[in-house]
Amino acid sequence: MDKYDVNSLQNIEVEDEGVEYVMIQTGNELYGIDIAYVDNIVRYQKITRIPKAQRFFKGVINLRGEIISVMSFRLKLGLSEIKETKSTRIIIVKPEAETQVGIVVDEIKEVINLKANDIDKGESSDSSDAKNSYVDGIGKYGDKLISLINIKNLIVERGTSNS
Amino acid sequence: MDVSQYLEMFIDESKEHIQTLSDELMVLEKEPDNIDTINEIFRAAHSLKGMAGTMGYKRMQKLTHDMENVFQEIRSNNMKVIPELVDVLFEALDAISNYLDNIIESADEGTDDNQNILDALAKIVDEGKDKETPEEETETKESDENNDEVIKEEAIKEKEDIDNSDDTVPYKNIIFSDFEKKSFGELLDDGMHIYGITVFLDQNCILKSARSFLVFKVLEEHGEVLKSVPSVQDIEDERFEFDFSVVYLSAEKAEVIKKAIENVSEVDKVLFGNLEDIFAEGAQEKKKDDEKEKKIEEKEEKEEKSIEESDDTKIKTANVGGGQALVKEKPKEKKQSKPNVGRTVRVDIEKLDDLMNLVSELIIAKNGLVSINAEQNSEGLSNNMFNEQIEYLESVTTNLHESVMKVRMVPIETIFNRFPRMVRDLSKKLDKKIEFHVTGEETELDRTVIDEIGDPLQHLIRNAADHGLESKEKRIAAGKDETGNIYLDAYQVGNNIVIEVRDDGAGMDIEKIKNKGIEKGIITPDIAEYMSDDEAIELLFTPSFSTSDTITDISGRGVGLDVVKTKIEELGGSIECHSVMNEGSSFIIKLPLTLAIIQTLMVDLGDEKYAIPLGNIQTIEDIPLQDIRTVQGKEVINLRGKVIPLIRLDAVLDVKSNGFEPESLTVVIVEKGDKVVGLVVDRLVGQQESVIKPVGDYISGSRAIGGATILGNGDIALILEVNALF
Numbered sequence: 001m002d003k004y005d006v007n008s009l010q011n012i013e014v015e016d017e018g019v020e021y022v023m024i025q026t027g028n029e030l031y032g033i034d035i036a037y038v039d040n041i042v043r044y045q046k047i048t049r050i051p052k053a054q055r056f057f058k059g060v061i062n063l064r065g066e067i068i069s070v071m072s073f074r075l076k077l078g079l080s081e082i083k084e085t086k087s088t089r090i091i092i093v094k095p096e097a098e099t100q101v102g103i104v105v106d107e108i109k110e111v112i113n114l115k116a117n118d119i120d121k122g123e124s125s126d127s128s129d130a131k132n133s134y135v136d137g138i139g140k141y142g143d144k145l146i147s148l149i150n151i152k153n154l155i156v157e158r159g160t161s162n163s
Numbered sequence: 164m165d166v167s168q169y170l171e172m173f174i175d176e177s178k179e180h181i182q183t184l185s186d187e188l189m190v191l192e193k194e195p196d197n198i199d200t201i202n203e204i205f206r207a208a209h210s211l212k213g214m215a216g217t218m219g220y221k222r223m224q225k226l227t228h229d230m231e232n233v234f235q236e237i238r239s240n241n242m243k244v245i246p247e248l249v250d251v252l253f254e255a256l257d258a259i260s261n262y263l264d265n266i267i268e269s270a271d272e273g274t275d276d277n278q279n280i281l282d283a284l285a286k287i288v289d290e291g292k293d294k295e296t297p298e299e300e301t302e303t304k305e306s307d308e309n310n311d312e313v314i315k316e317e318a319i320k321e322k323e324d325i326d327n328s329d330d331t332v333p334y335k336n337i338i339f340s341d342f343e344k345k346s347f348g349e350l351l352d353d354g355m356h357i358y359g360i361t362v363f364l365d366q367n368c369i370l371k372s373a374r375s376f377l378v379f380k381v382l383e384e385h386g387e388v389l390k391s392v393p394s395v396q397d398i399e400d401e402r403f404e405f406d407f408s409v410v411y412l413s414a415e416k417a418e419v420i421k422k423a424i425e426n427v428s429e430v431d432k433v434l435f436g437n438l439e440d441i442f443a444e445g446a447q448e449k450k451k452d453d454e455k456e457k458k459i460e461e462k463e464e465k466e467e468k469s470i471e472e473s474d475d476t477k478i479k480t481a482n483v484g485g486g487q488a489l490v491k492e493k494p495k496e497k498k499q500s501k502p503n504v505g506r507t508v509r510v511d512i513e514k515l516d517d518l519m520n521l522v523s524e525l526i527i528a529k530n531g532l533v534s535i536n537a538e539q540n541s542e543g544l545s546n547n548m549f550n551e552q553i554e555y556l557e558s559v560t561t562n563l564h565e566s567v568m569k570v571r572m573v574p575i576e577t578i579f580n581r582f583p584r585m586v587r588d589l590s591k592k593l594d595k596k597i598e599f600h601v602t603g604e605e606t607e608l609d610r611t612v613i614d615e616i617g618d619p620l621q622h623l624i625r626n627a628a629d630h631g632l633e634s635k636e637k638r639i640a641a642g643k644d645e646t647g648n649i650y651l652d653a654y655q656v657g658n659n660i661v662i663e664v665r666d667d668g669a670g671m672d673i674e675k676i677k678n679k680g681i682e683k684g685i686i687t688p689d690i691a692e693y694m695s696d697d698e699a700i701e702l703l704f705t706p707s708f709s710t711s712d713t714i715t716d717i718s719g720r721g722v723g724l725d726v727v728k729t730k731i732e733e734l735g736g737s738i739e740c741h742s743v744m745n746e747g748s749s750f751i752i753k754l755p756l757t758l759a760i761i762q763t764l765m766v767d768l769g770d771e772k773y774a775i776p777l778g779n780i781q782t783i784e785d786i787p788l789q790d791i792r793t794v795q796g797k798e799v800i801n802l803r804g805k806v807i808p809l810i811r812l813d814a815v816l817d818v819k820s821n822g823f824e825p826e827s828l829t830v831v832i833v834e835k836g837d838k839v840v841g842l843v844v845d846r847l848v849g850q851q852e853s854v855i856k857p858v859g860d861y862i863s864g865s866r867a868i869g870g871a872t873i874l875g876n877g878d879i880a881l882i883l884e885v886n887a888l889f
Contacts, residue, residue: 048879049771050858051816052865060859060871062879065524067871069859099860155861 018115021139022091023146025107026073030146032139033091035111037151039100040092044084047104061090061102068092070102076154077134082106095155103154112146114139119148169369170270173218175509176210177263183207184256185584188249192587195244205234211259219367220272223262229284230255242291251283253584334359334408334434337392347389347410357389357439358417361408362424363432372401377427385420386413405431410438512610515571522560522567523760523854527873529553529560530851534875561852564760572607575653575662578617579604582624586649589628595635596646597628603653608660612734612754616662619727623664623750624649626724631666631748641745643667659736659778660756665749671742673699680705697837700740704728732886735869739836753836761855763872764831765848765880769818772880774853774872775842779833779885783847787827800830800841807832809841810888815867821845833885840889855882 021032022041040063047059047070056075060067070090074081087107094100121137134154139146187203194200212227230252236242258277265273337359339347347357360382364374375398382388390410393403413420421435536553539545583599590597608616632638632647639645650665677691680702686694706725731738736754755761755778763774764783786800791809793799798809809830813820830841853872858864858881869884 046878048871048881050862050864050868050881051818053862057862060862060879062873062877065527065873067856067859067873067879069862071861095861101859101861 018113018118020111020113021146021148023109023112023141024073024091024105025109026077026105027079030109030144031073031105032112032114032146032148033093033103033151034148037093037095038091039094041108042090042092042102044088044090044104058104063092063102066100068100068102070104071155073103073105076103093151093155095151101155112139112141114141114146114148169218170266172509173214174263174267177214177259180207180211180214181256181260181263182580184211184259186580188252188256189583189587191244191252192246192249195249198238201234201237201244205231205238208234215262215272217367217369220262220266222274222276223259223272226255226258226262226277226281229281233284233288236288236291242288245287245291248287248291251280251287253588255280255284333392333406334361334410334436334438337390337408337410339390339410347412355386355412355414356417356437358411358413358420359408359436359438360411360420360424361406361434362430363406363434365429365431366405368405368429371403371405372399374427374429375399375403375407378424378430381423381427382409382411382420385415385423386411388412510570512571515567515610519567519571522564526560526564526760526852526854527875529556530875531877532556532875564852568609568756568760569607571610573610573613574604575606575608575613575616575660576604578613578620579651579653581617582621582651585621586624586628589625593628595628595632597632598646598648600648600650602651606653606655606660608754609756615730615734616752616754619730619752620651620662620664622724622727624651627664627666627668627748631668633669637669641669655756656753660754662752662754663749664752665747667747670744670746670748671700671703671740672744673742676700676702697741700742703740704738735884735886737836737886751836761853761882763851763853763882765851765874766829766831766844767846767848768813768816768844769821771816771818772848772874772878773812773816773844774851774880774882775831775833776869776882776885777850779835781832781834781839784830784832784841785827786830786841788825791828802832802841805839807839807841809843811843812883813843813845815888816865833888835886835889838889842883842885842888853880853882 020035022035022038024031024033042063045061047061049059050057050069053059053069054071057069057071058075060069062068072081084104085106088104089108090102090104091108092100092102118140119137120140134150136148136150139148184204184207187200187207190197190200191204208227208231212224212231215221215223215227233242233248233252237244255277258275258280261275262272265271362375362378364371368374379388379391379395379398388409389412391398392408397403398407411420417435417437421433424430424433532553536549539549579601582601586597586599589595627649628647632649633641633643635645638647648667650663652661652663652665654661673696676699677686677694680686680699681688681691685702685705691699703724704727706723728738731752731754734754736752738750738752740748740750742748755776762777764777764780766773766775784800784802786802790800791798792801794806798811799806800809801807809828812818828843829845829847830843831847832839832841851874855870855872858868858871866887867884868881869887870882871879872882874880
């Protein structure tokens with residue numbers, strides 16, 4: 001019985017079921033966040049400013065009694081901030097165990113599945129440095145190109161240096 | 164058997180015993196003849212030995228066993244407590260603590276045998292015994308003479324027994340009275356058998372009495388237990404090591420019964436023999452008994468040298484006198500009175516945290532109801548019933564919160580009681596006579612604070628001993644008693660706990676501090692000139708400021724008072740220092756009673772809400788604009804003769820001003836130690852119980868923000884860390 005299970009698991013890996021990404025639209029560009037990191041997606045809500053926080057952190061929100069810090073995806077990528085709209089969402093991600101952070105994004109399109117051969121890991125030289133370190137690769141989905149975000153780089157490693 | 168689930172219990176209890184040992188050794192040093200103390204140490208060492216043995220920590224067991232031995236000798240007046248012994252015992256205690264530390268780290272005791280301590284203990288025992296009891300040797304000789312006979316006796320016995328694989332067969336040592344022999348003998352009719360059985364339980368067995376009970380149950384299914392050693396009562400009370408023996412009457416064959424017993428789990432070994440011949444031979448019985456008693460003596464000799472725990476039972480087994488069915492307890496246990504323990508439950512701190520979180524949620528929910536009620540009242544929809552119920556709910560949640568907080572409270576004793584030992588060591592090391600005075604050990608603090616406050620206090624006490632107190636010569640020259648005093652006091656003031664570390668030493672040399680400050684470039688000579696003494700002392704808390712001329716291994720490692728200060732501020736507390744030349748110095752630590760929920764004053768700043776902890780607030784003032792003065796470019800107010808600097812909170816916290824300048828300012832006067840500042844706020848909202856929550860991951864904000872709290876309407880208010888504003 002056990003043996004059978006192990007084999008079936010191996011089969012899954014071999015067949016490559018792909019990875020699911022939450023597809024985000026920011027301006028004209030599409031970005032993907034590995035769904036494994038996504039804990040929750042909530043509507044935009046009132047954000048309480050934290051004085052002297054890093055520039056790209058908008059503040060904190062109250063998510064069912066927990067206080068969660070929220071950053072702006074736009075500010076983090078060096079884009080200008082826009083006013084929130086009906087489609088603005090906060091994606092709650094867990095970059096590491098026991099930690100949570102919210103990312104304000106303009107719009108969430110859909111959840112897509114990308115297989116390994118849909119992803120181009122190569123460096124694209126035309127994008128700016130700041131952006132580049134958060135991007136793991138480019139996913140091809142139909143005729144769309146999606147920058148796949150490395151959540152840990154986005155939040156953890158560059159988390160404090162850009163303030 | 165897996166004992167890992169008992170590890171936590173073992174660690175907790177070991178800590179307690181180590182603490183007892185430490186305390187009692189301190190007493191013993193002063194009163195070497197105090198028999199209560201000696202007994203207490205003996206008991207603690209004995210318990211530690213037993214626990215270490217159960218958990219399989221052989222080195223720890225060996226060391227505690229040797230300690231126990233020493234006190235066995237002292238108790239039986241074979242030797243006296245000498246100062247060297249106390250020193251070695253302290254070393255041994257440290258070694259045991261090290262074992263325990265290793266166990267906490269890795270569940271393994273480590274590899275240090277501490278042979279030097281074992282040797283030192285053995286040496287002291289030998290020397291001590293030589294002096295006190297020269298007759299000891301002759302005793303040993305006597306029993307040596309008996310050895311031959313005993314061996315012969317055993318050899319004969321073994322032939323007769325079914326199971327003769329082991330040369331120590333405890334059931335053979337059971338001694339019967341004439342009456343027992345006669346009455347048991349009568350039972351032998353009708354094809355009944357009398358067996359001698361010794362059951363060895365697994366060394367790792369935790370519930371020994373329960374296992375024994377199962378064995379007895381099995382036995383009673385097949386026959387009748389005529390006699391048991393130790394007595395059934397003792398077995399029930401777990402007053403035995405890992406084996407017990409019974410005399411058993413049954414019609415069944417030996418193998419059947421043996422198998423049945425071996426089927427009981429955690430039974431390690433069963434020794435089985437037929438005792439019928441004992442009851443058959445009546446004539447030689449008396450002689451045999453005598454021989455057995457000699458054998459017993461010999462056994463006891465052996466036991467003193469062996470560390471095998473299970474052997475202890477054999478003493479008990481052997482001690483059964485000719486005509487008595489009663490088991491003589493070992494003397495050490497005879498005096499063991501039941502310790503006076505309150506009815507307590509050990510609870511994982513995480514469970515308490517969960518409970519605390521739930522209470523916090525409840526308070527947030529209650530705050531929500533209160534704010535809805537307030538809105539309705541303002542709209543003229545007042546509802547008396549609703550009001551009443553809300554007030555009731557408020558009082559219940561407040562009490563509930565208090566109770567949960569109380570559960571988390573631990574007497575500060577748990578931290579304080581490690582210091583007497585430390586001061587003793589320091590006193591020896593520094594060659595200073597130090598008297599250590601502690602008061603207020605019973606003062607209670609939140610568990611999380613207790614865990615953190617130990618190191619800072621240790622640092623301060625070390626400082627007091629090393630830098631604070633002068634050398635004996637200097638003290639005498641200054642006309643003081645050569646014995647220096649260090650005081651450690653804890654007491655409650657309002658919502659705070661105050662801990663004071665004082666010494667009656669030289670006090671701080673203000674000039675020296677100032678010079679050092681100039682030297683380190685922290686202040687300029689001009690500033691130094693105008694600095695008050697208190698301001699100069701404040702310099703001590705700046706990073707890497709050490710005034711001691713020489714760096715000793717006791718203090719002055721460069722990590723200094725600034726670390727102490729940081730730690731205490733992390734705990735939401737404050738520290739200040741006072742010093743008088745030639746009279747001594749004192750450090751005063753103020754800590755909040757509770758951490759998770761505090762009473763706050765809600766204030767508005769622009770469109771934002773902030774909570775100021777009530778504990779920091781002195782008064783609230785309304786100050787007309789024209790009363791604000793400027794001194795050196797800073798705004799101050801003159802409040803009842805005291806000049807108080809103003810802090811514009813909206814500027815500090817980058818709050819967007821609503822551009823409206825009122826005629827008067829609302830100023831919240833807050834204090835930190837002796838210092839007072841006025842915080843300018845836009846509007847007061849009211850008092851509220853606030854549940855402090857962390858501000859979220861990855862975000863780093865102003866130091867003036869100590870946390871956040873959720874308001875009744877779901878909004879977030881930030882809690883001001885007032886101490887960071889000074």
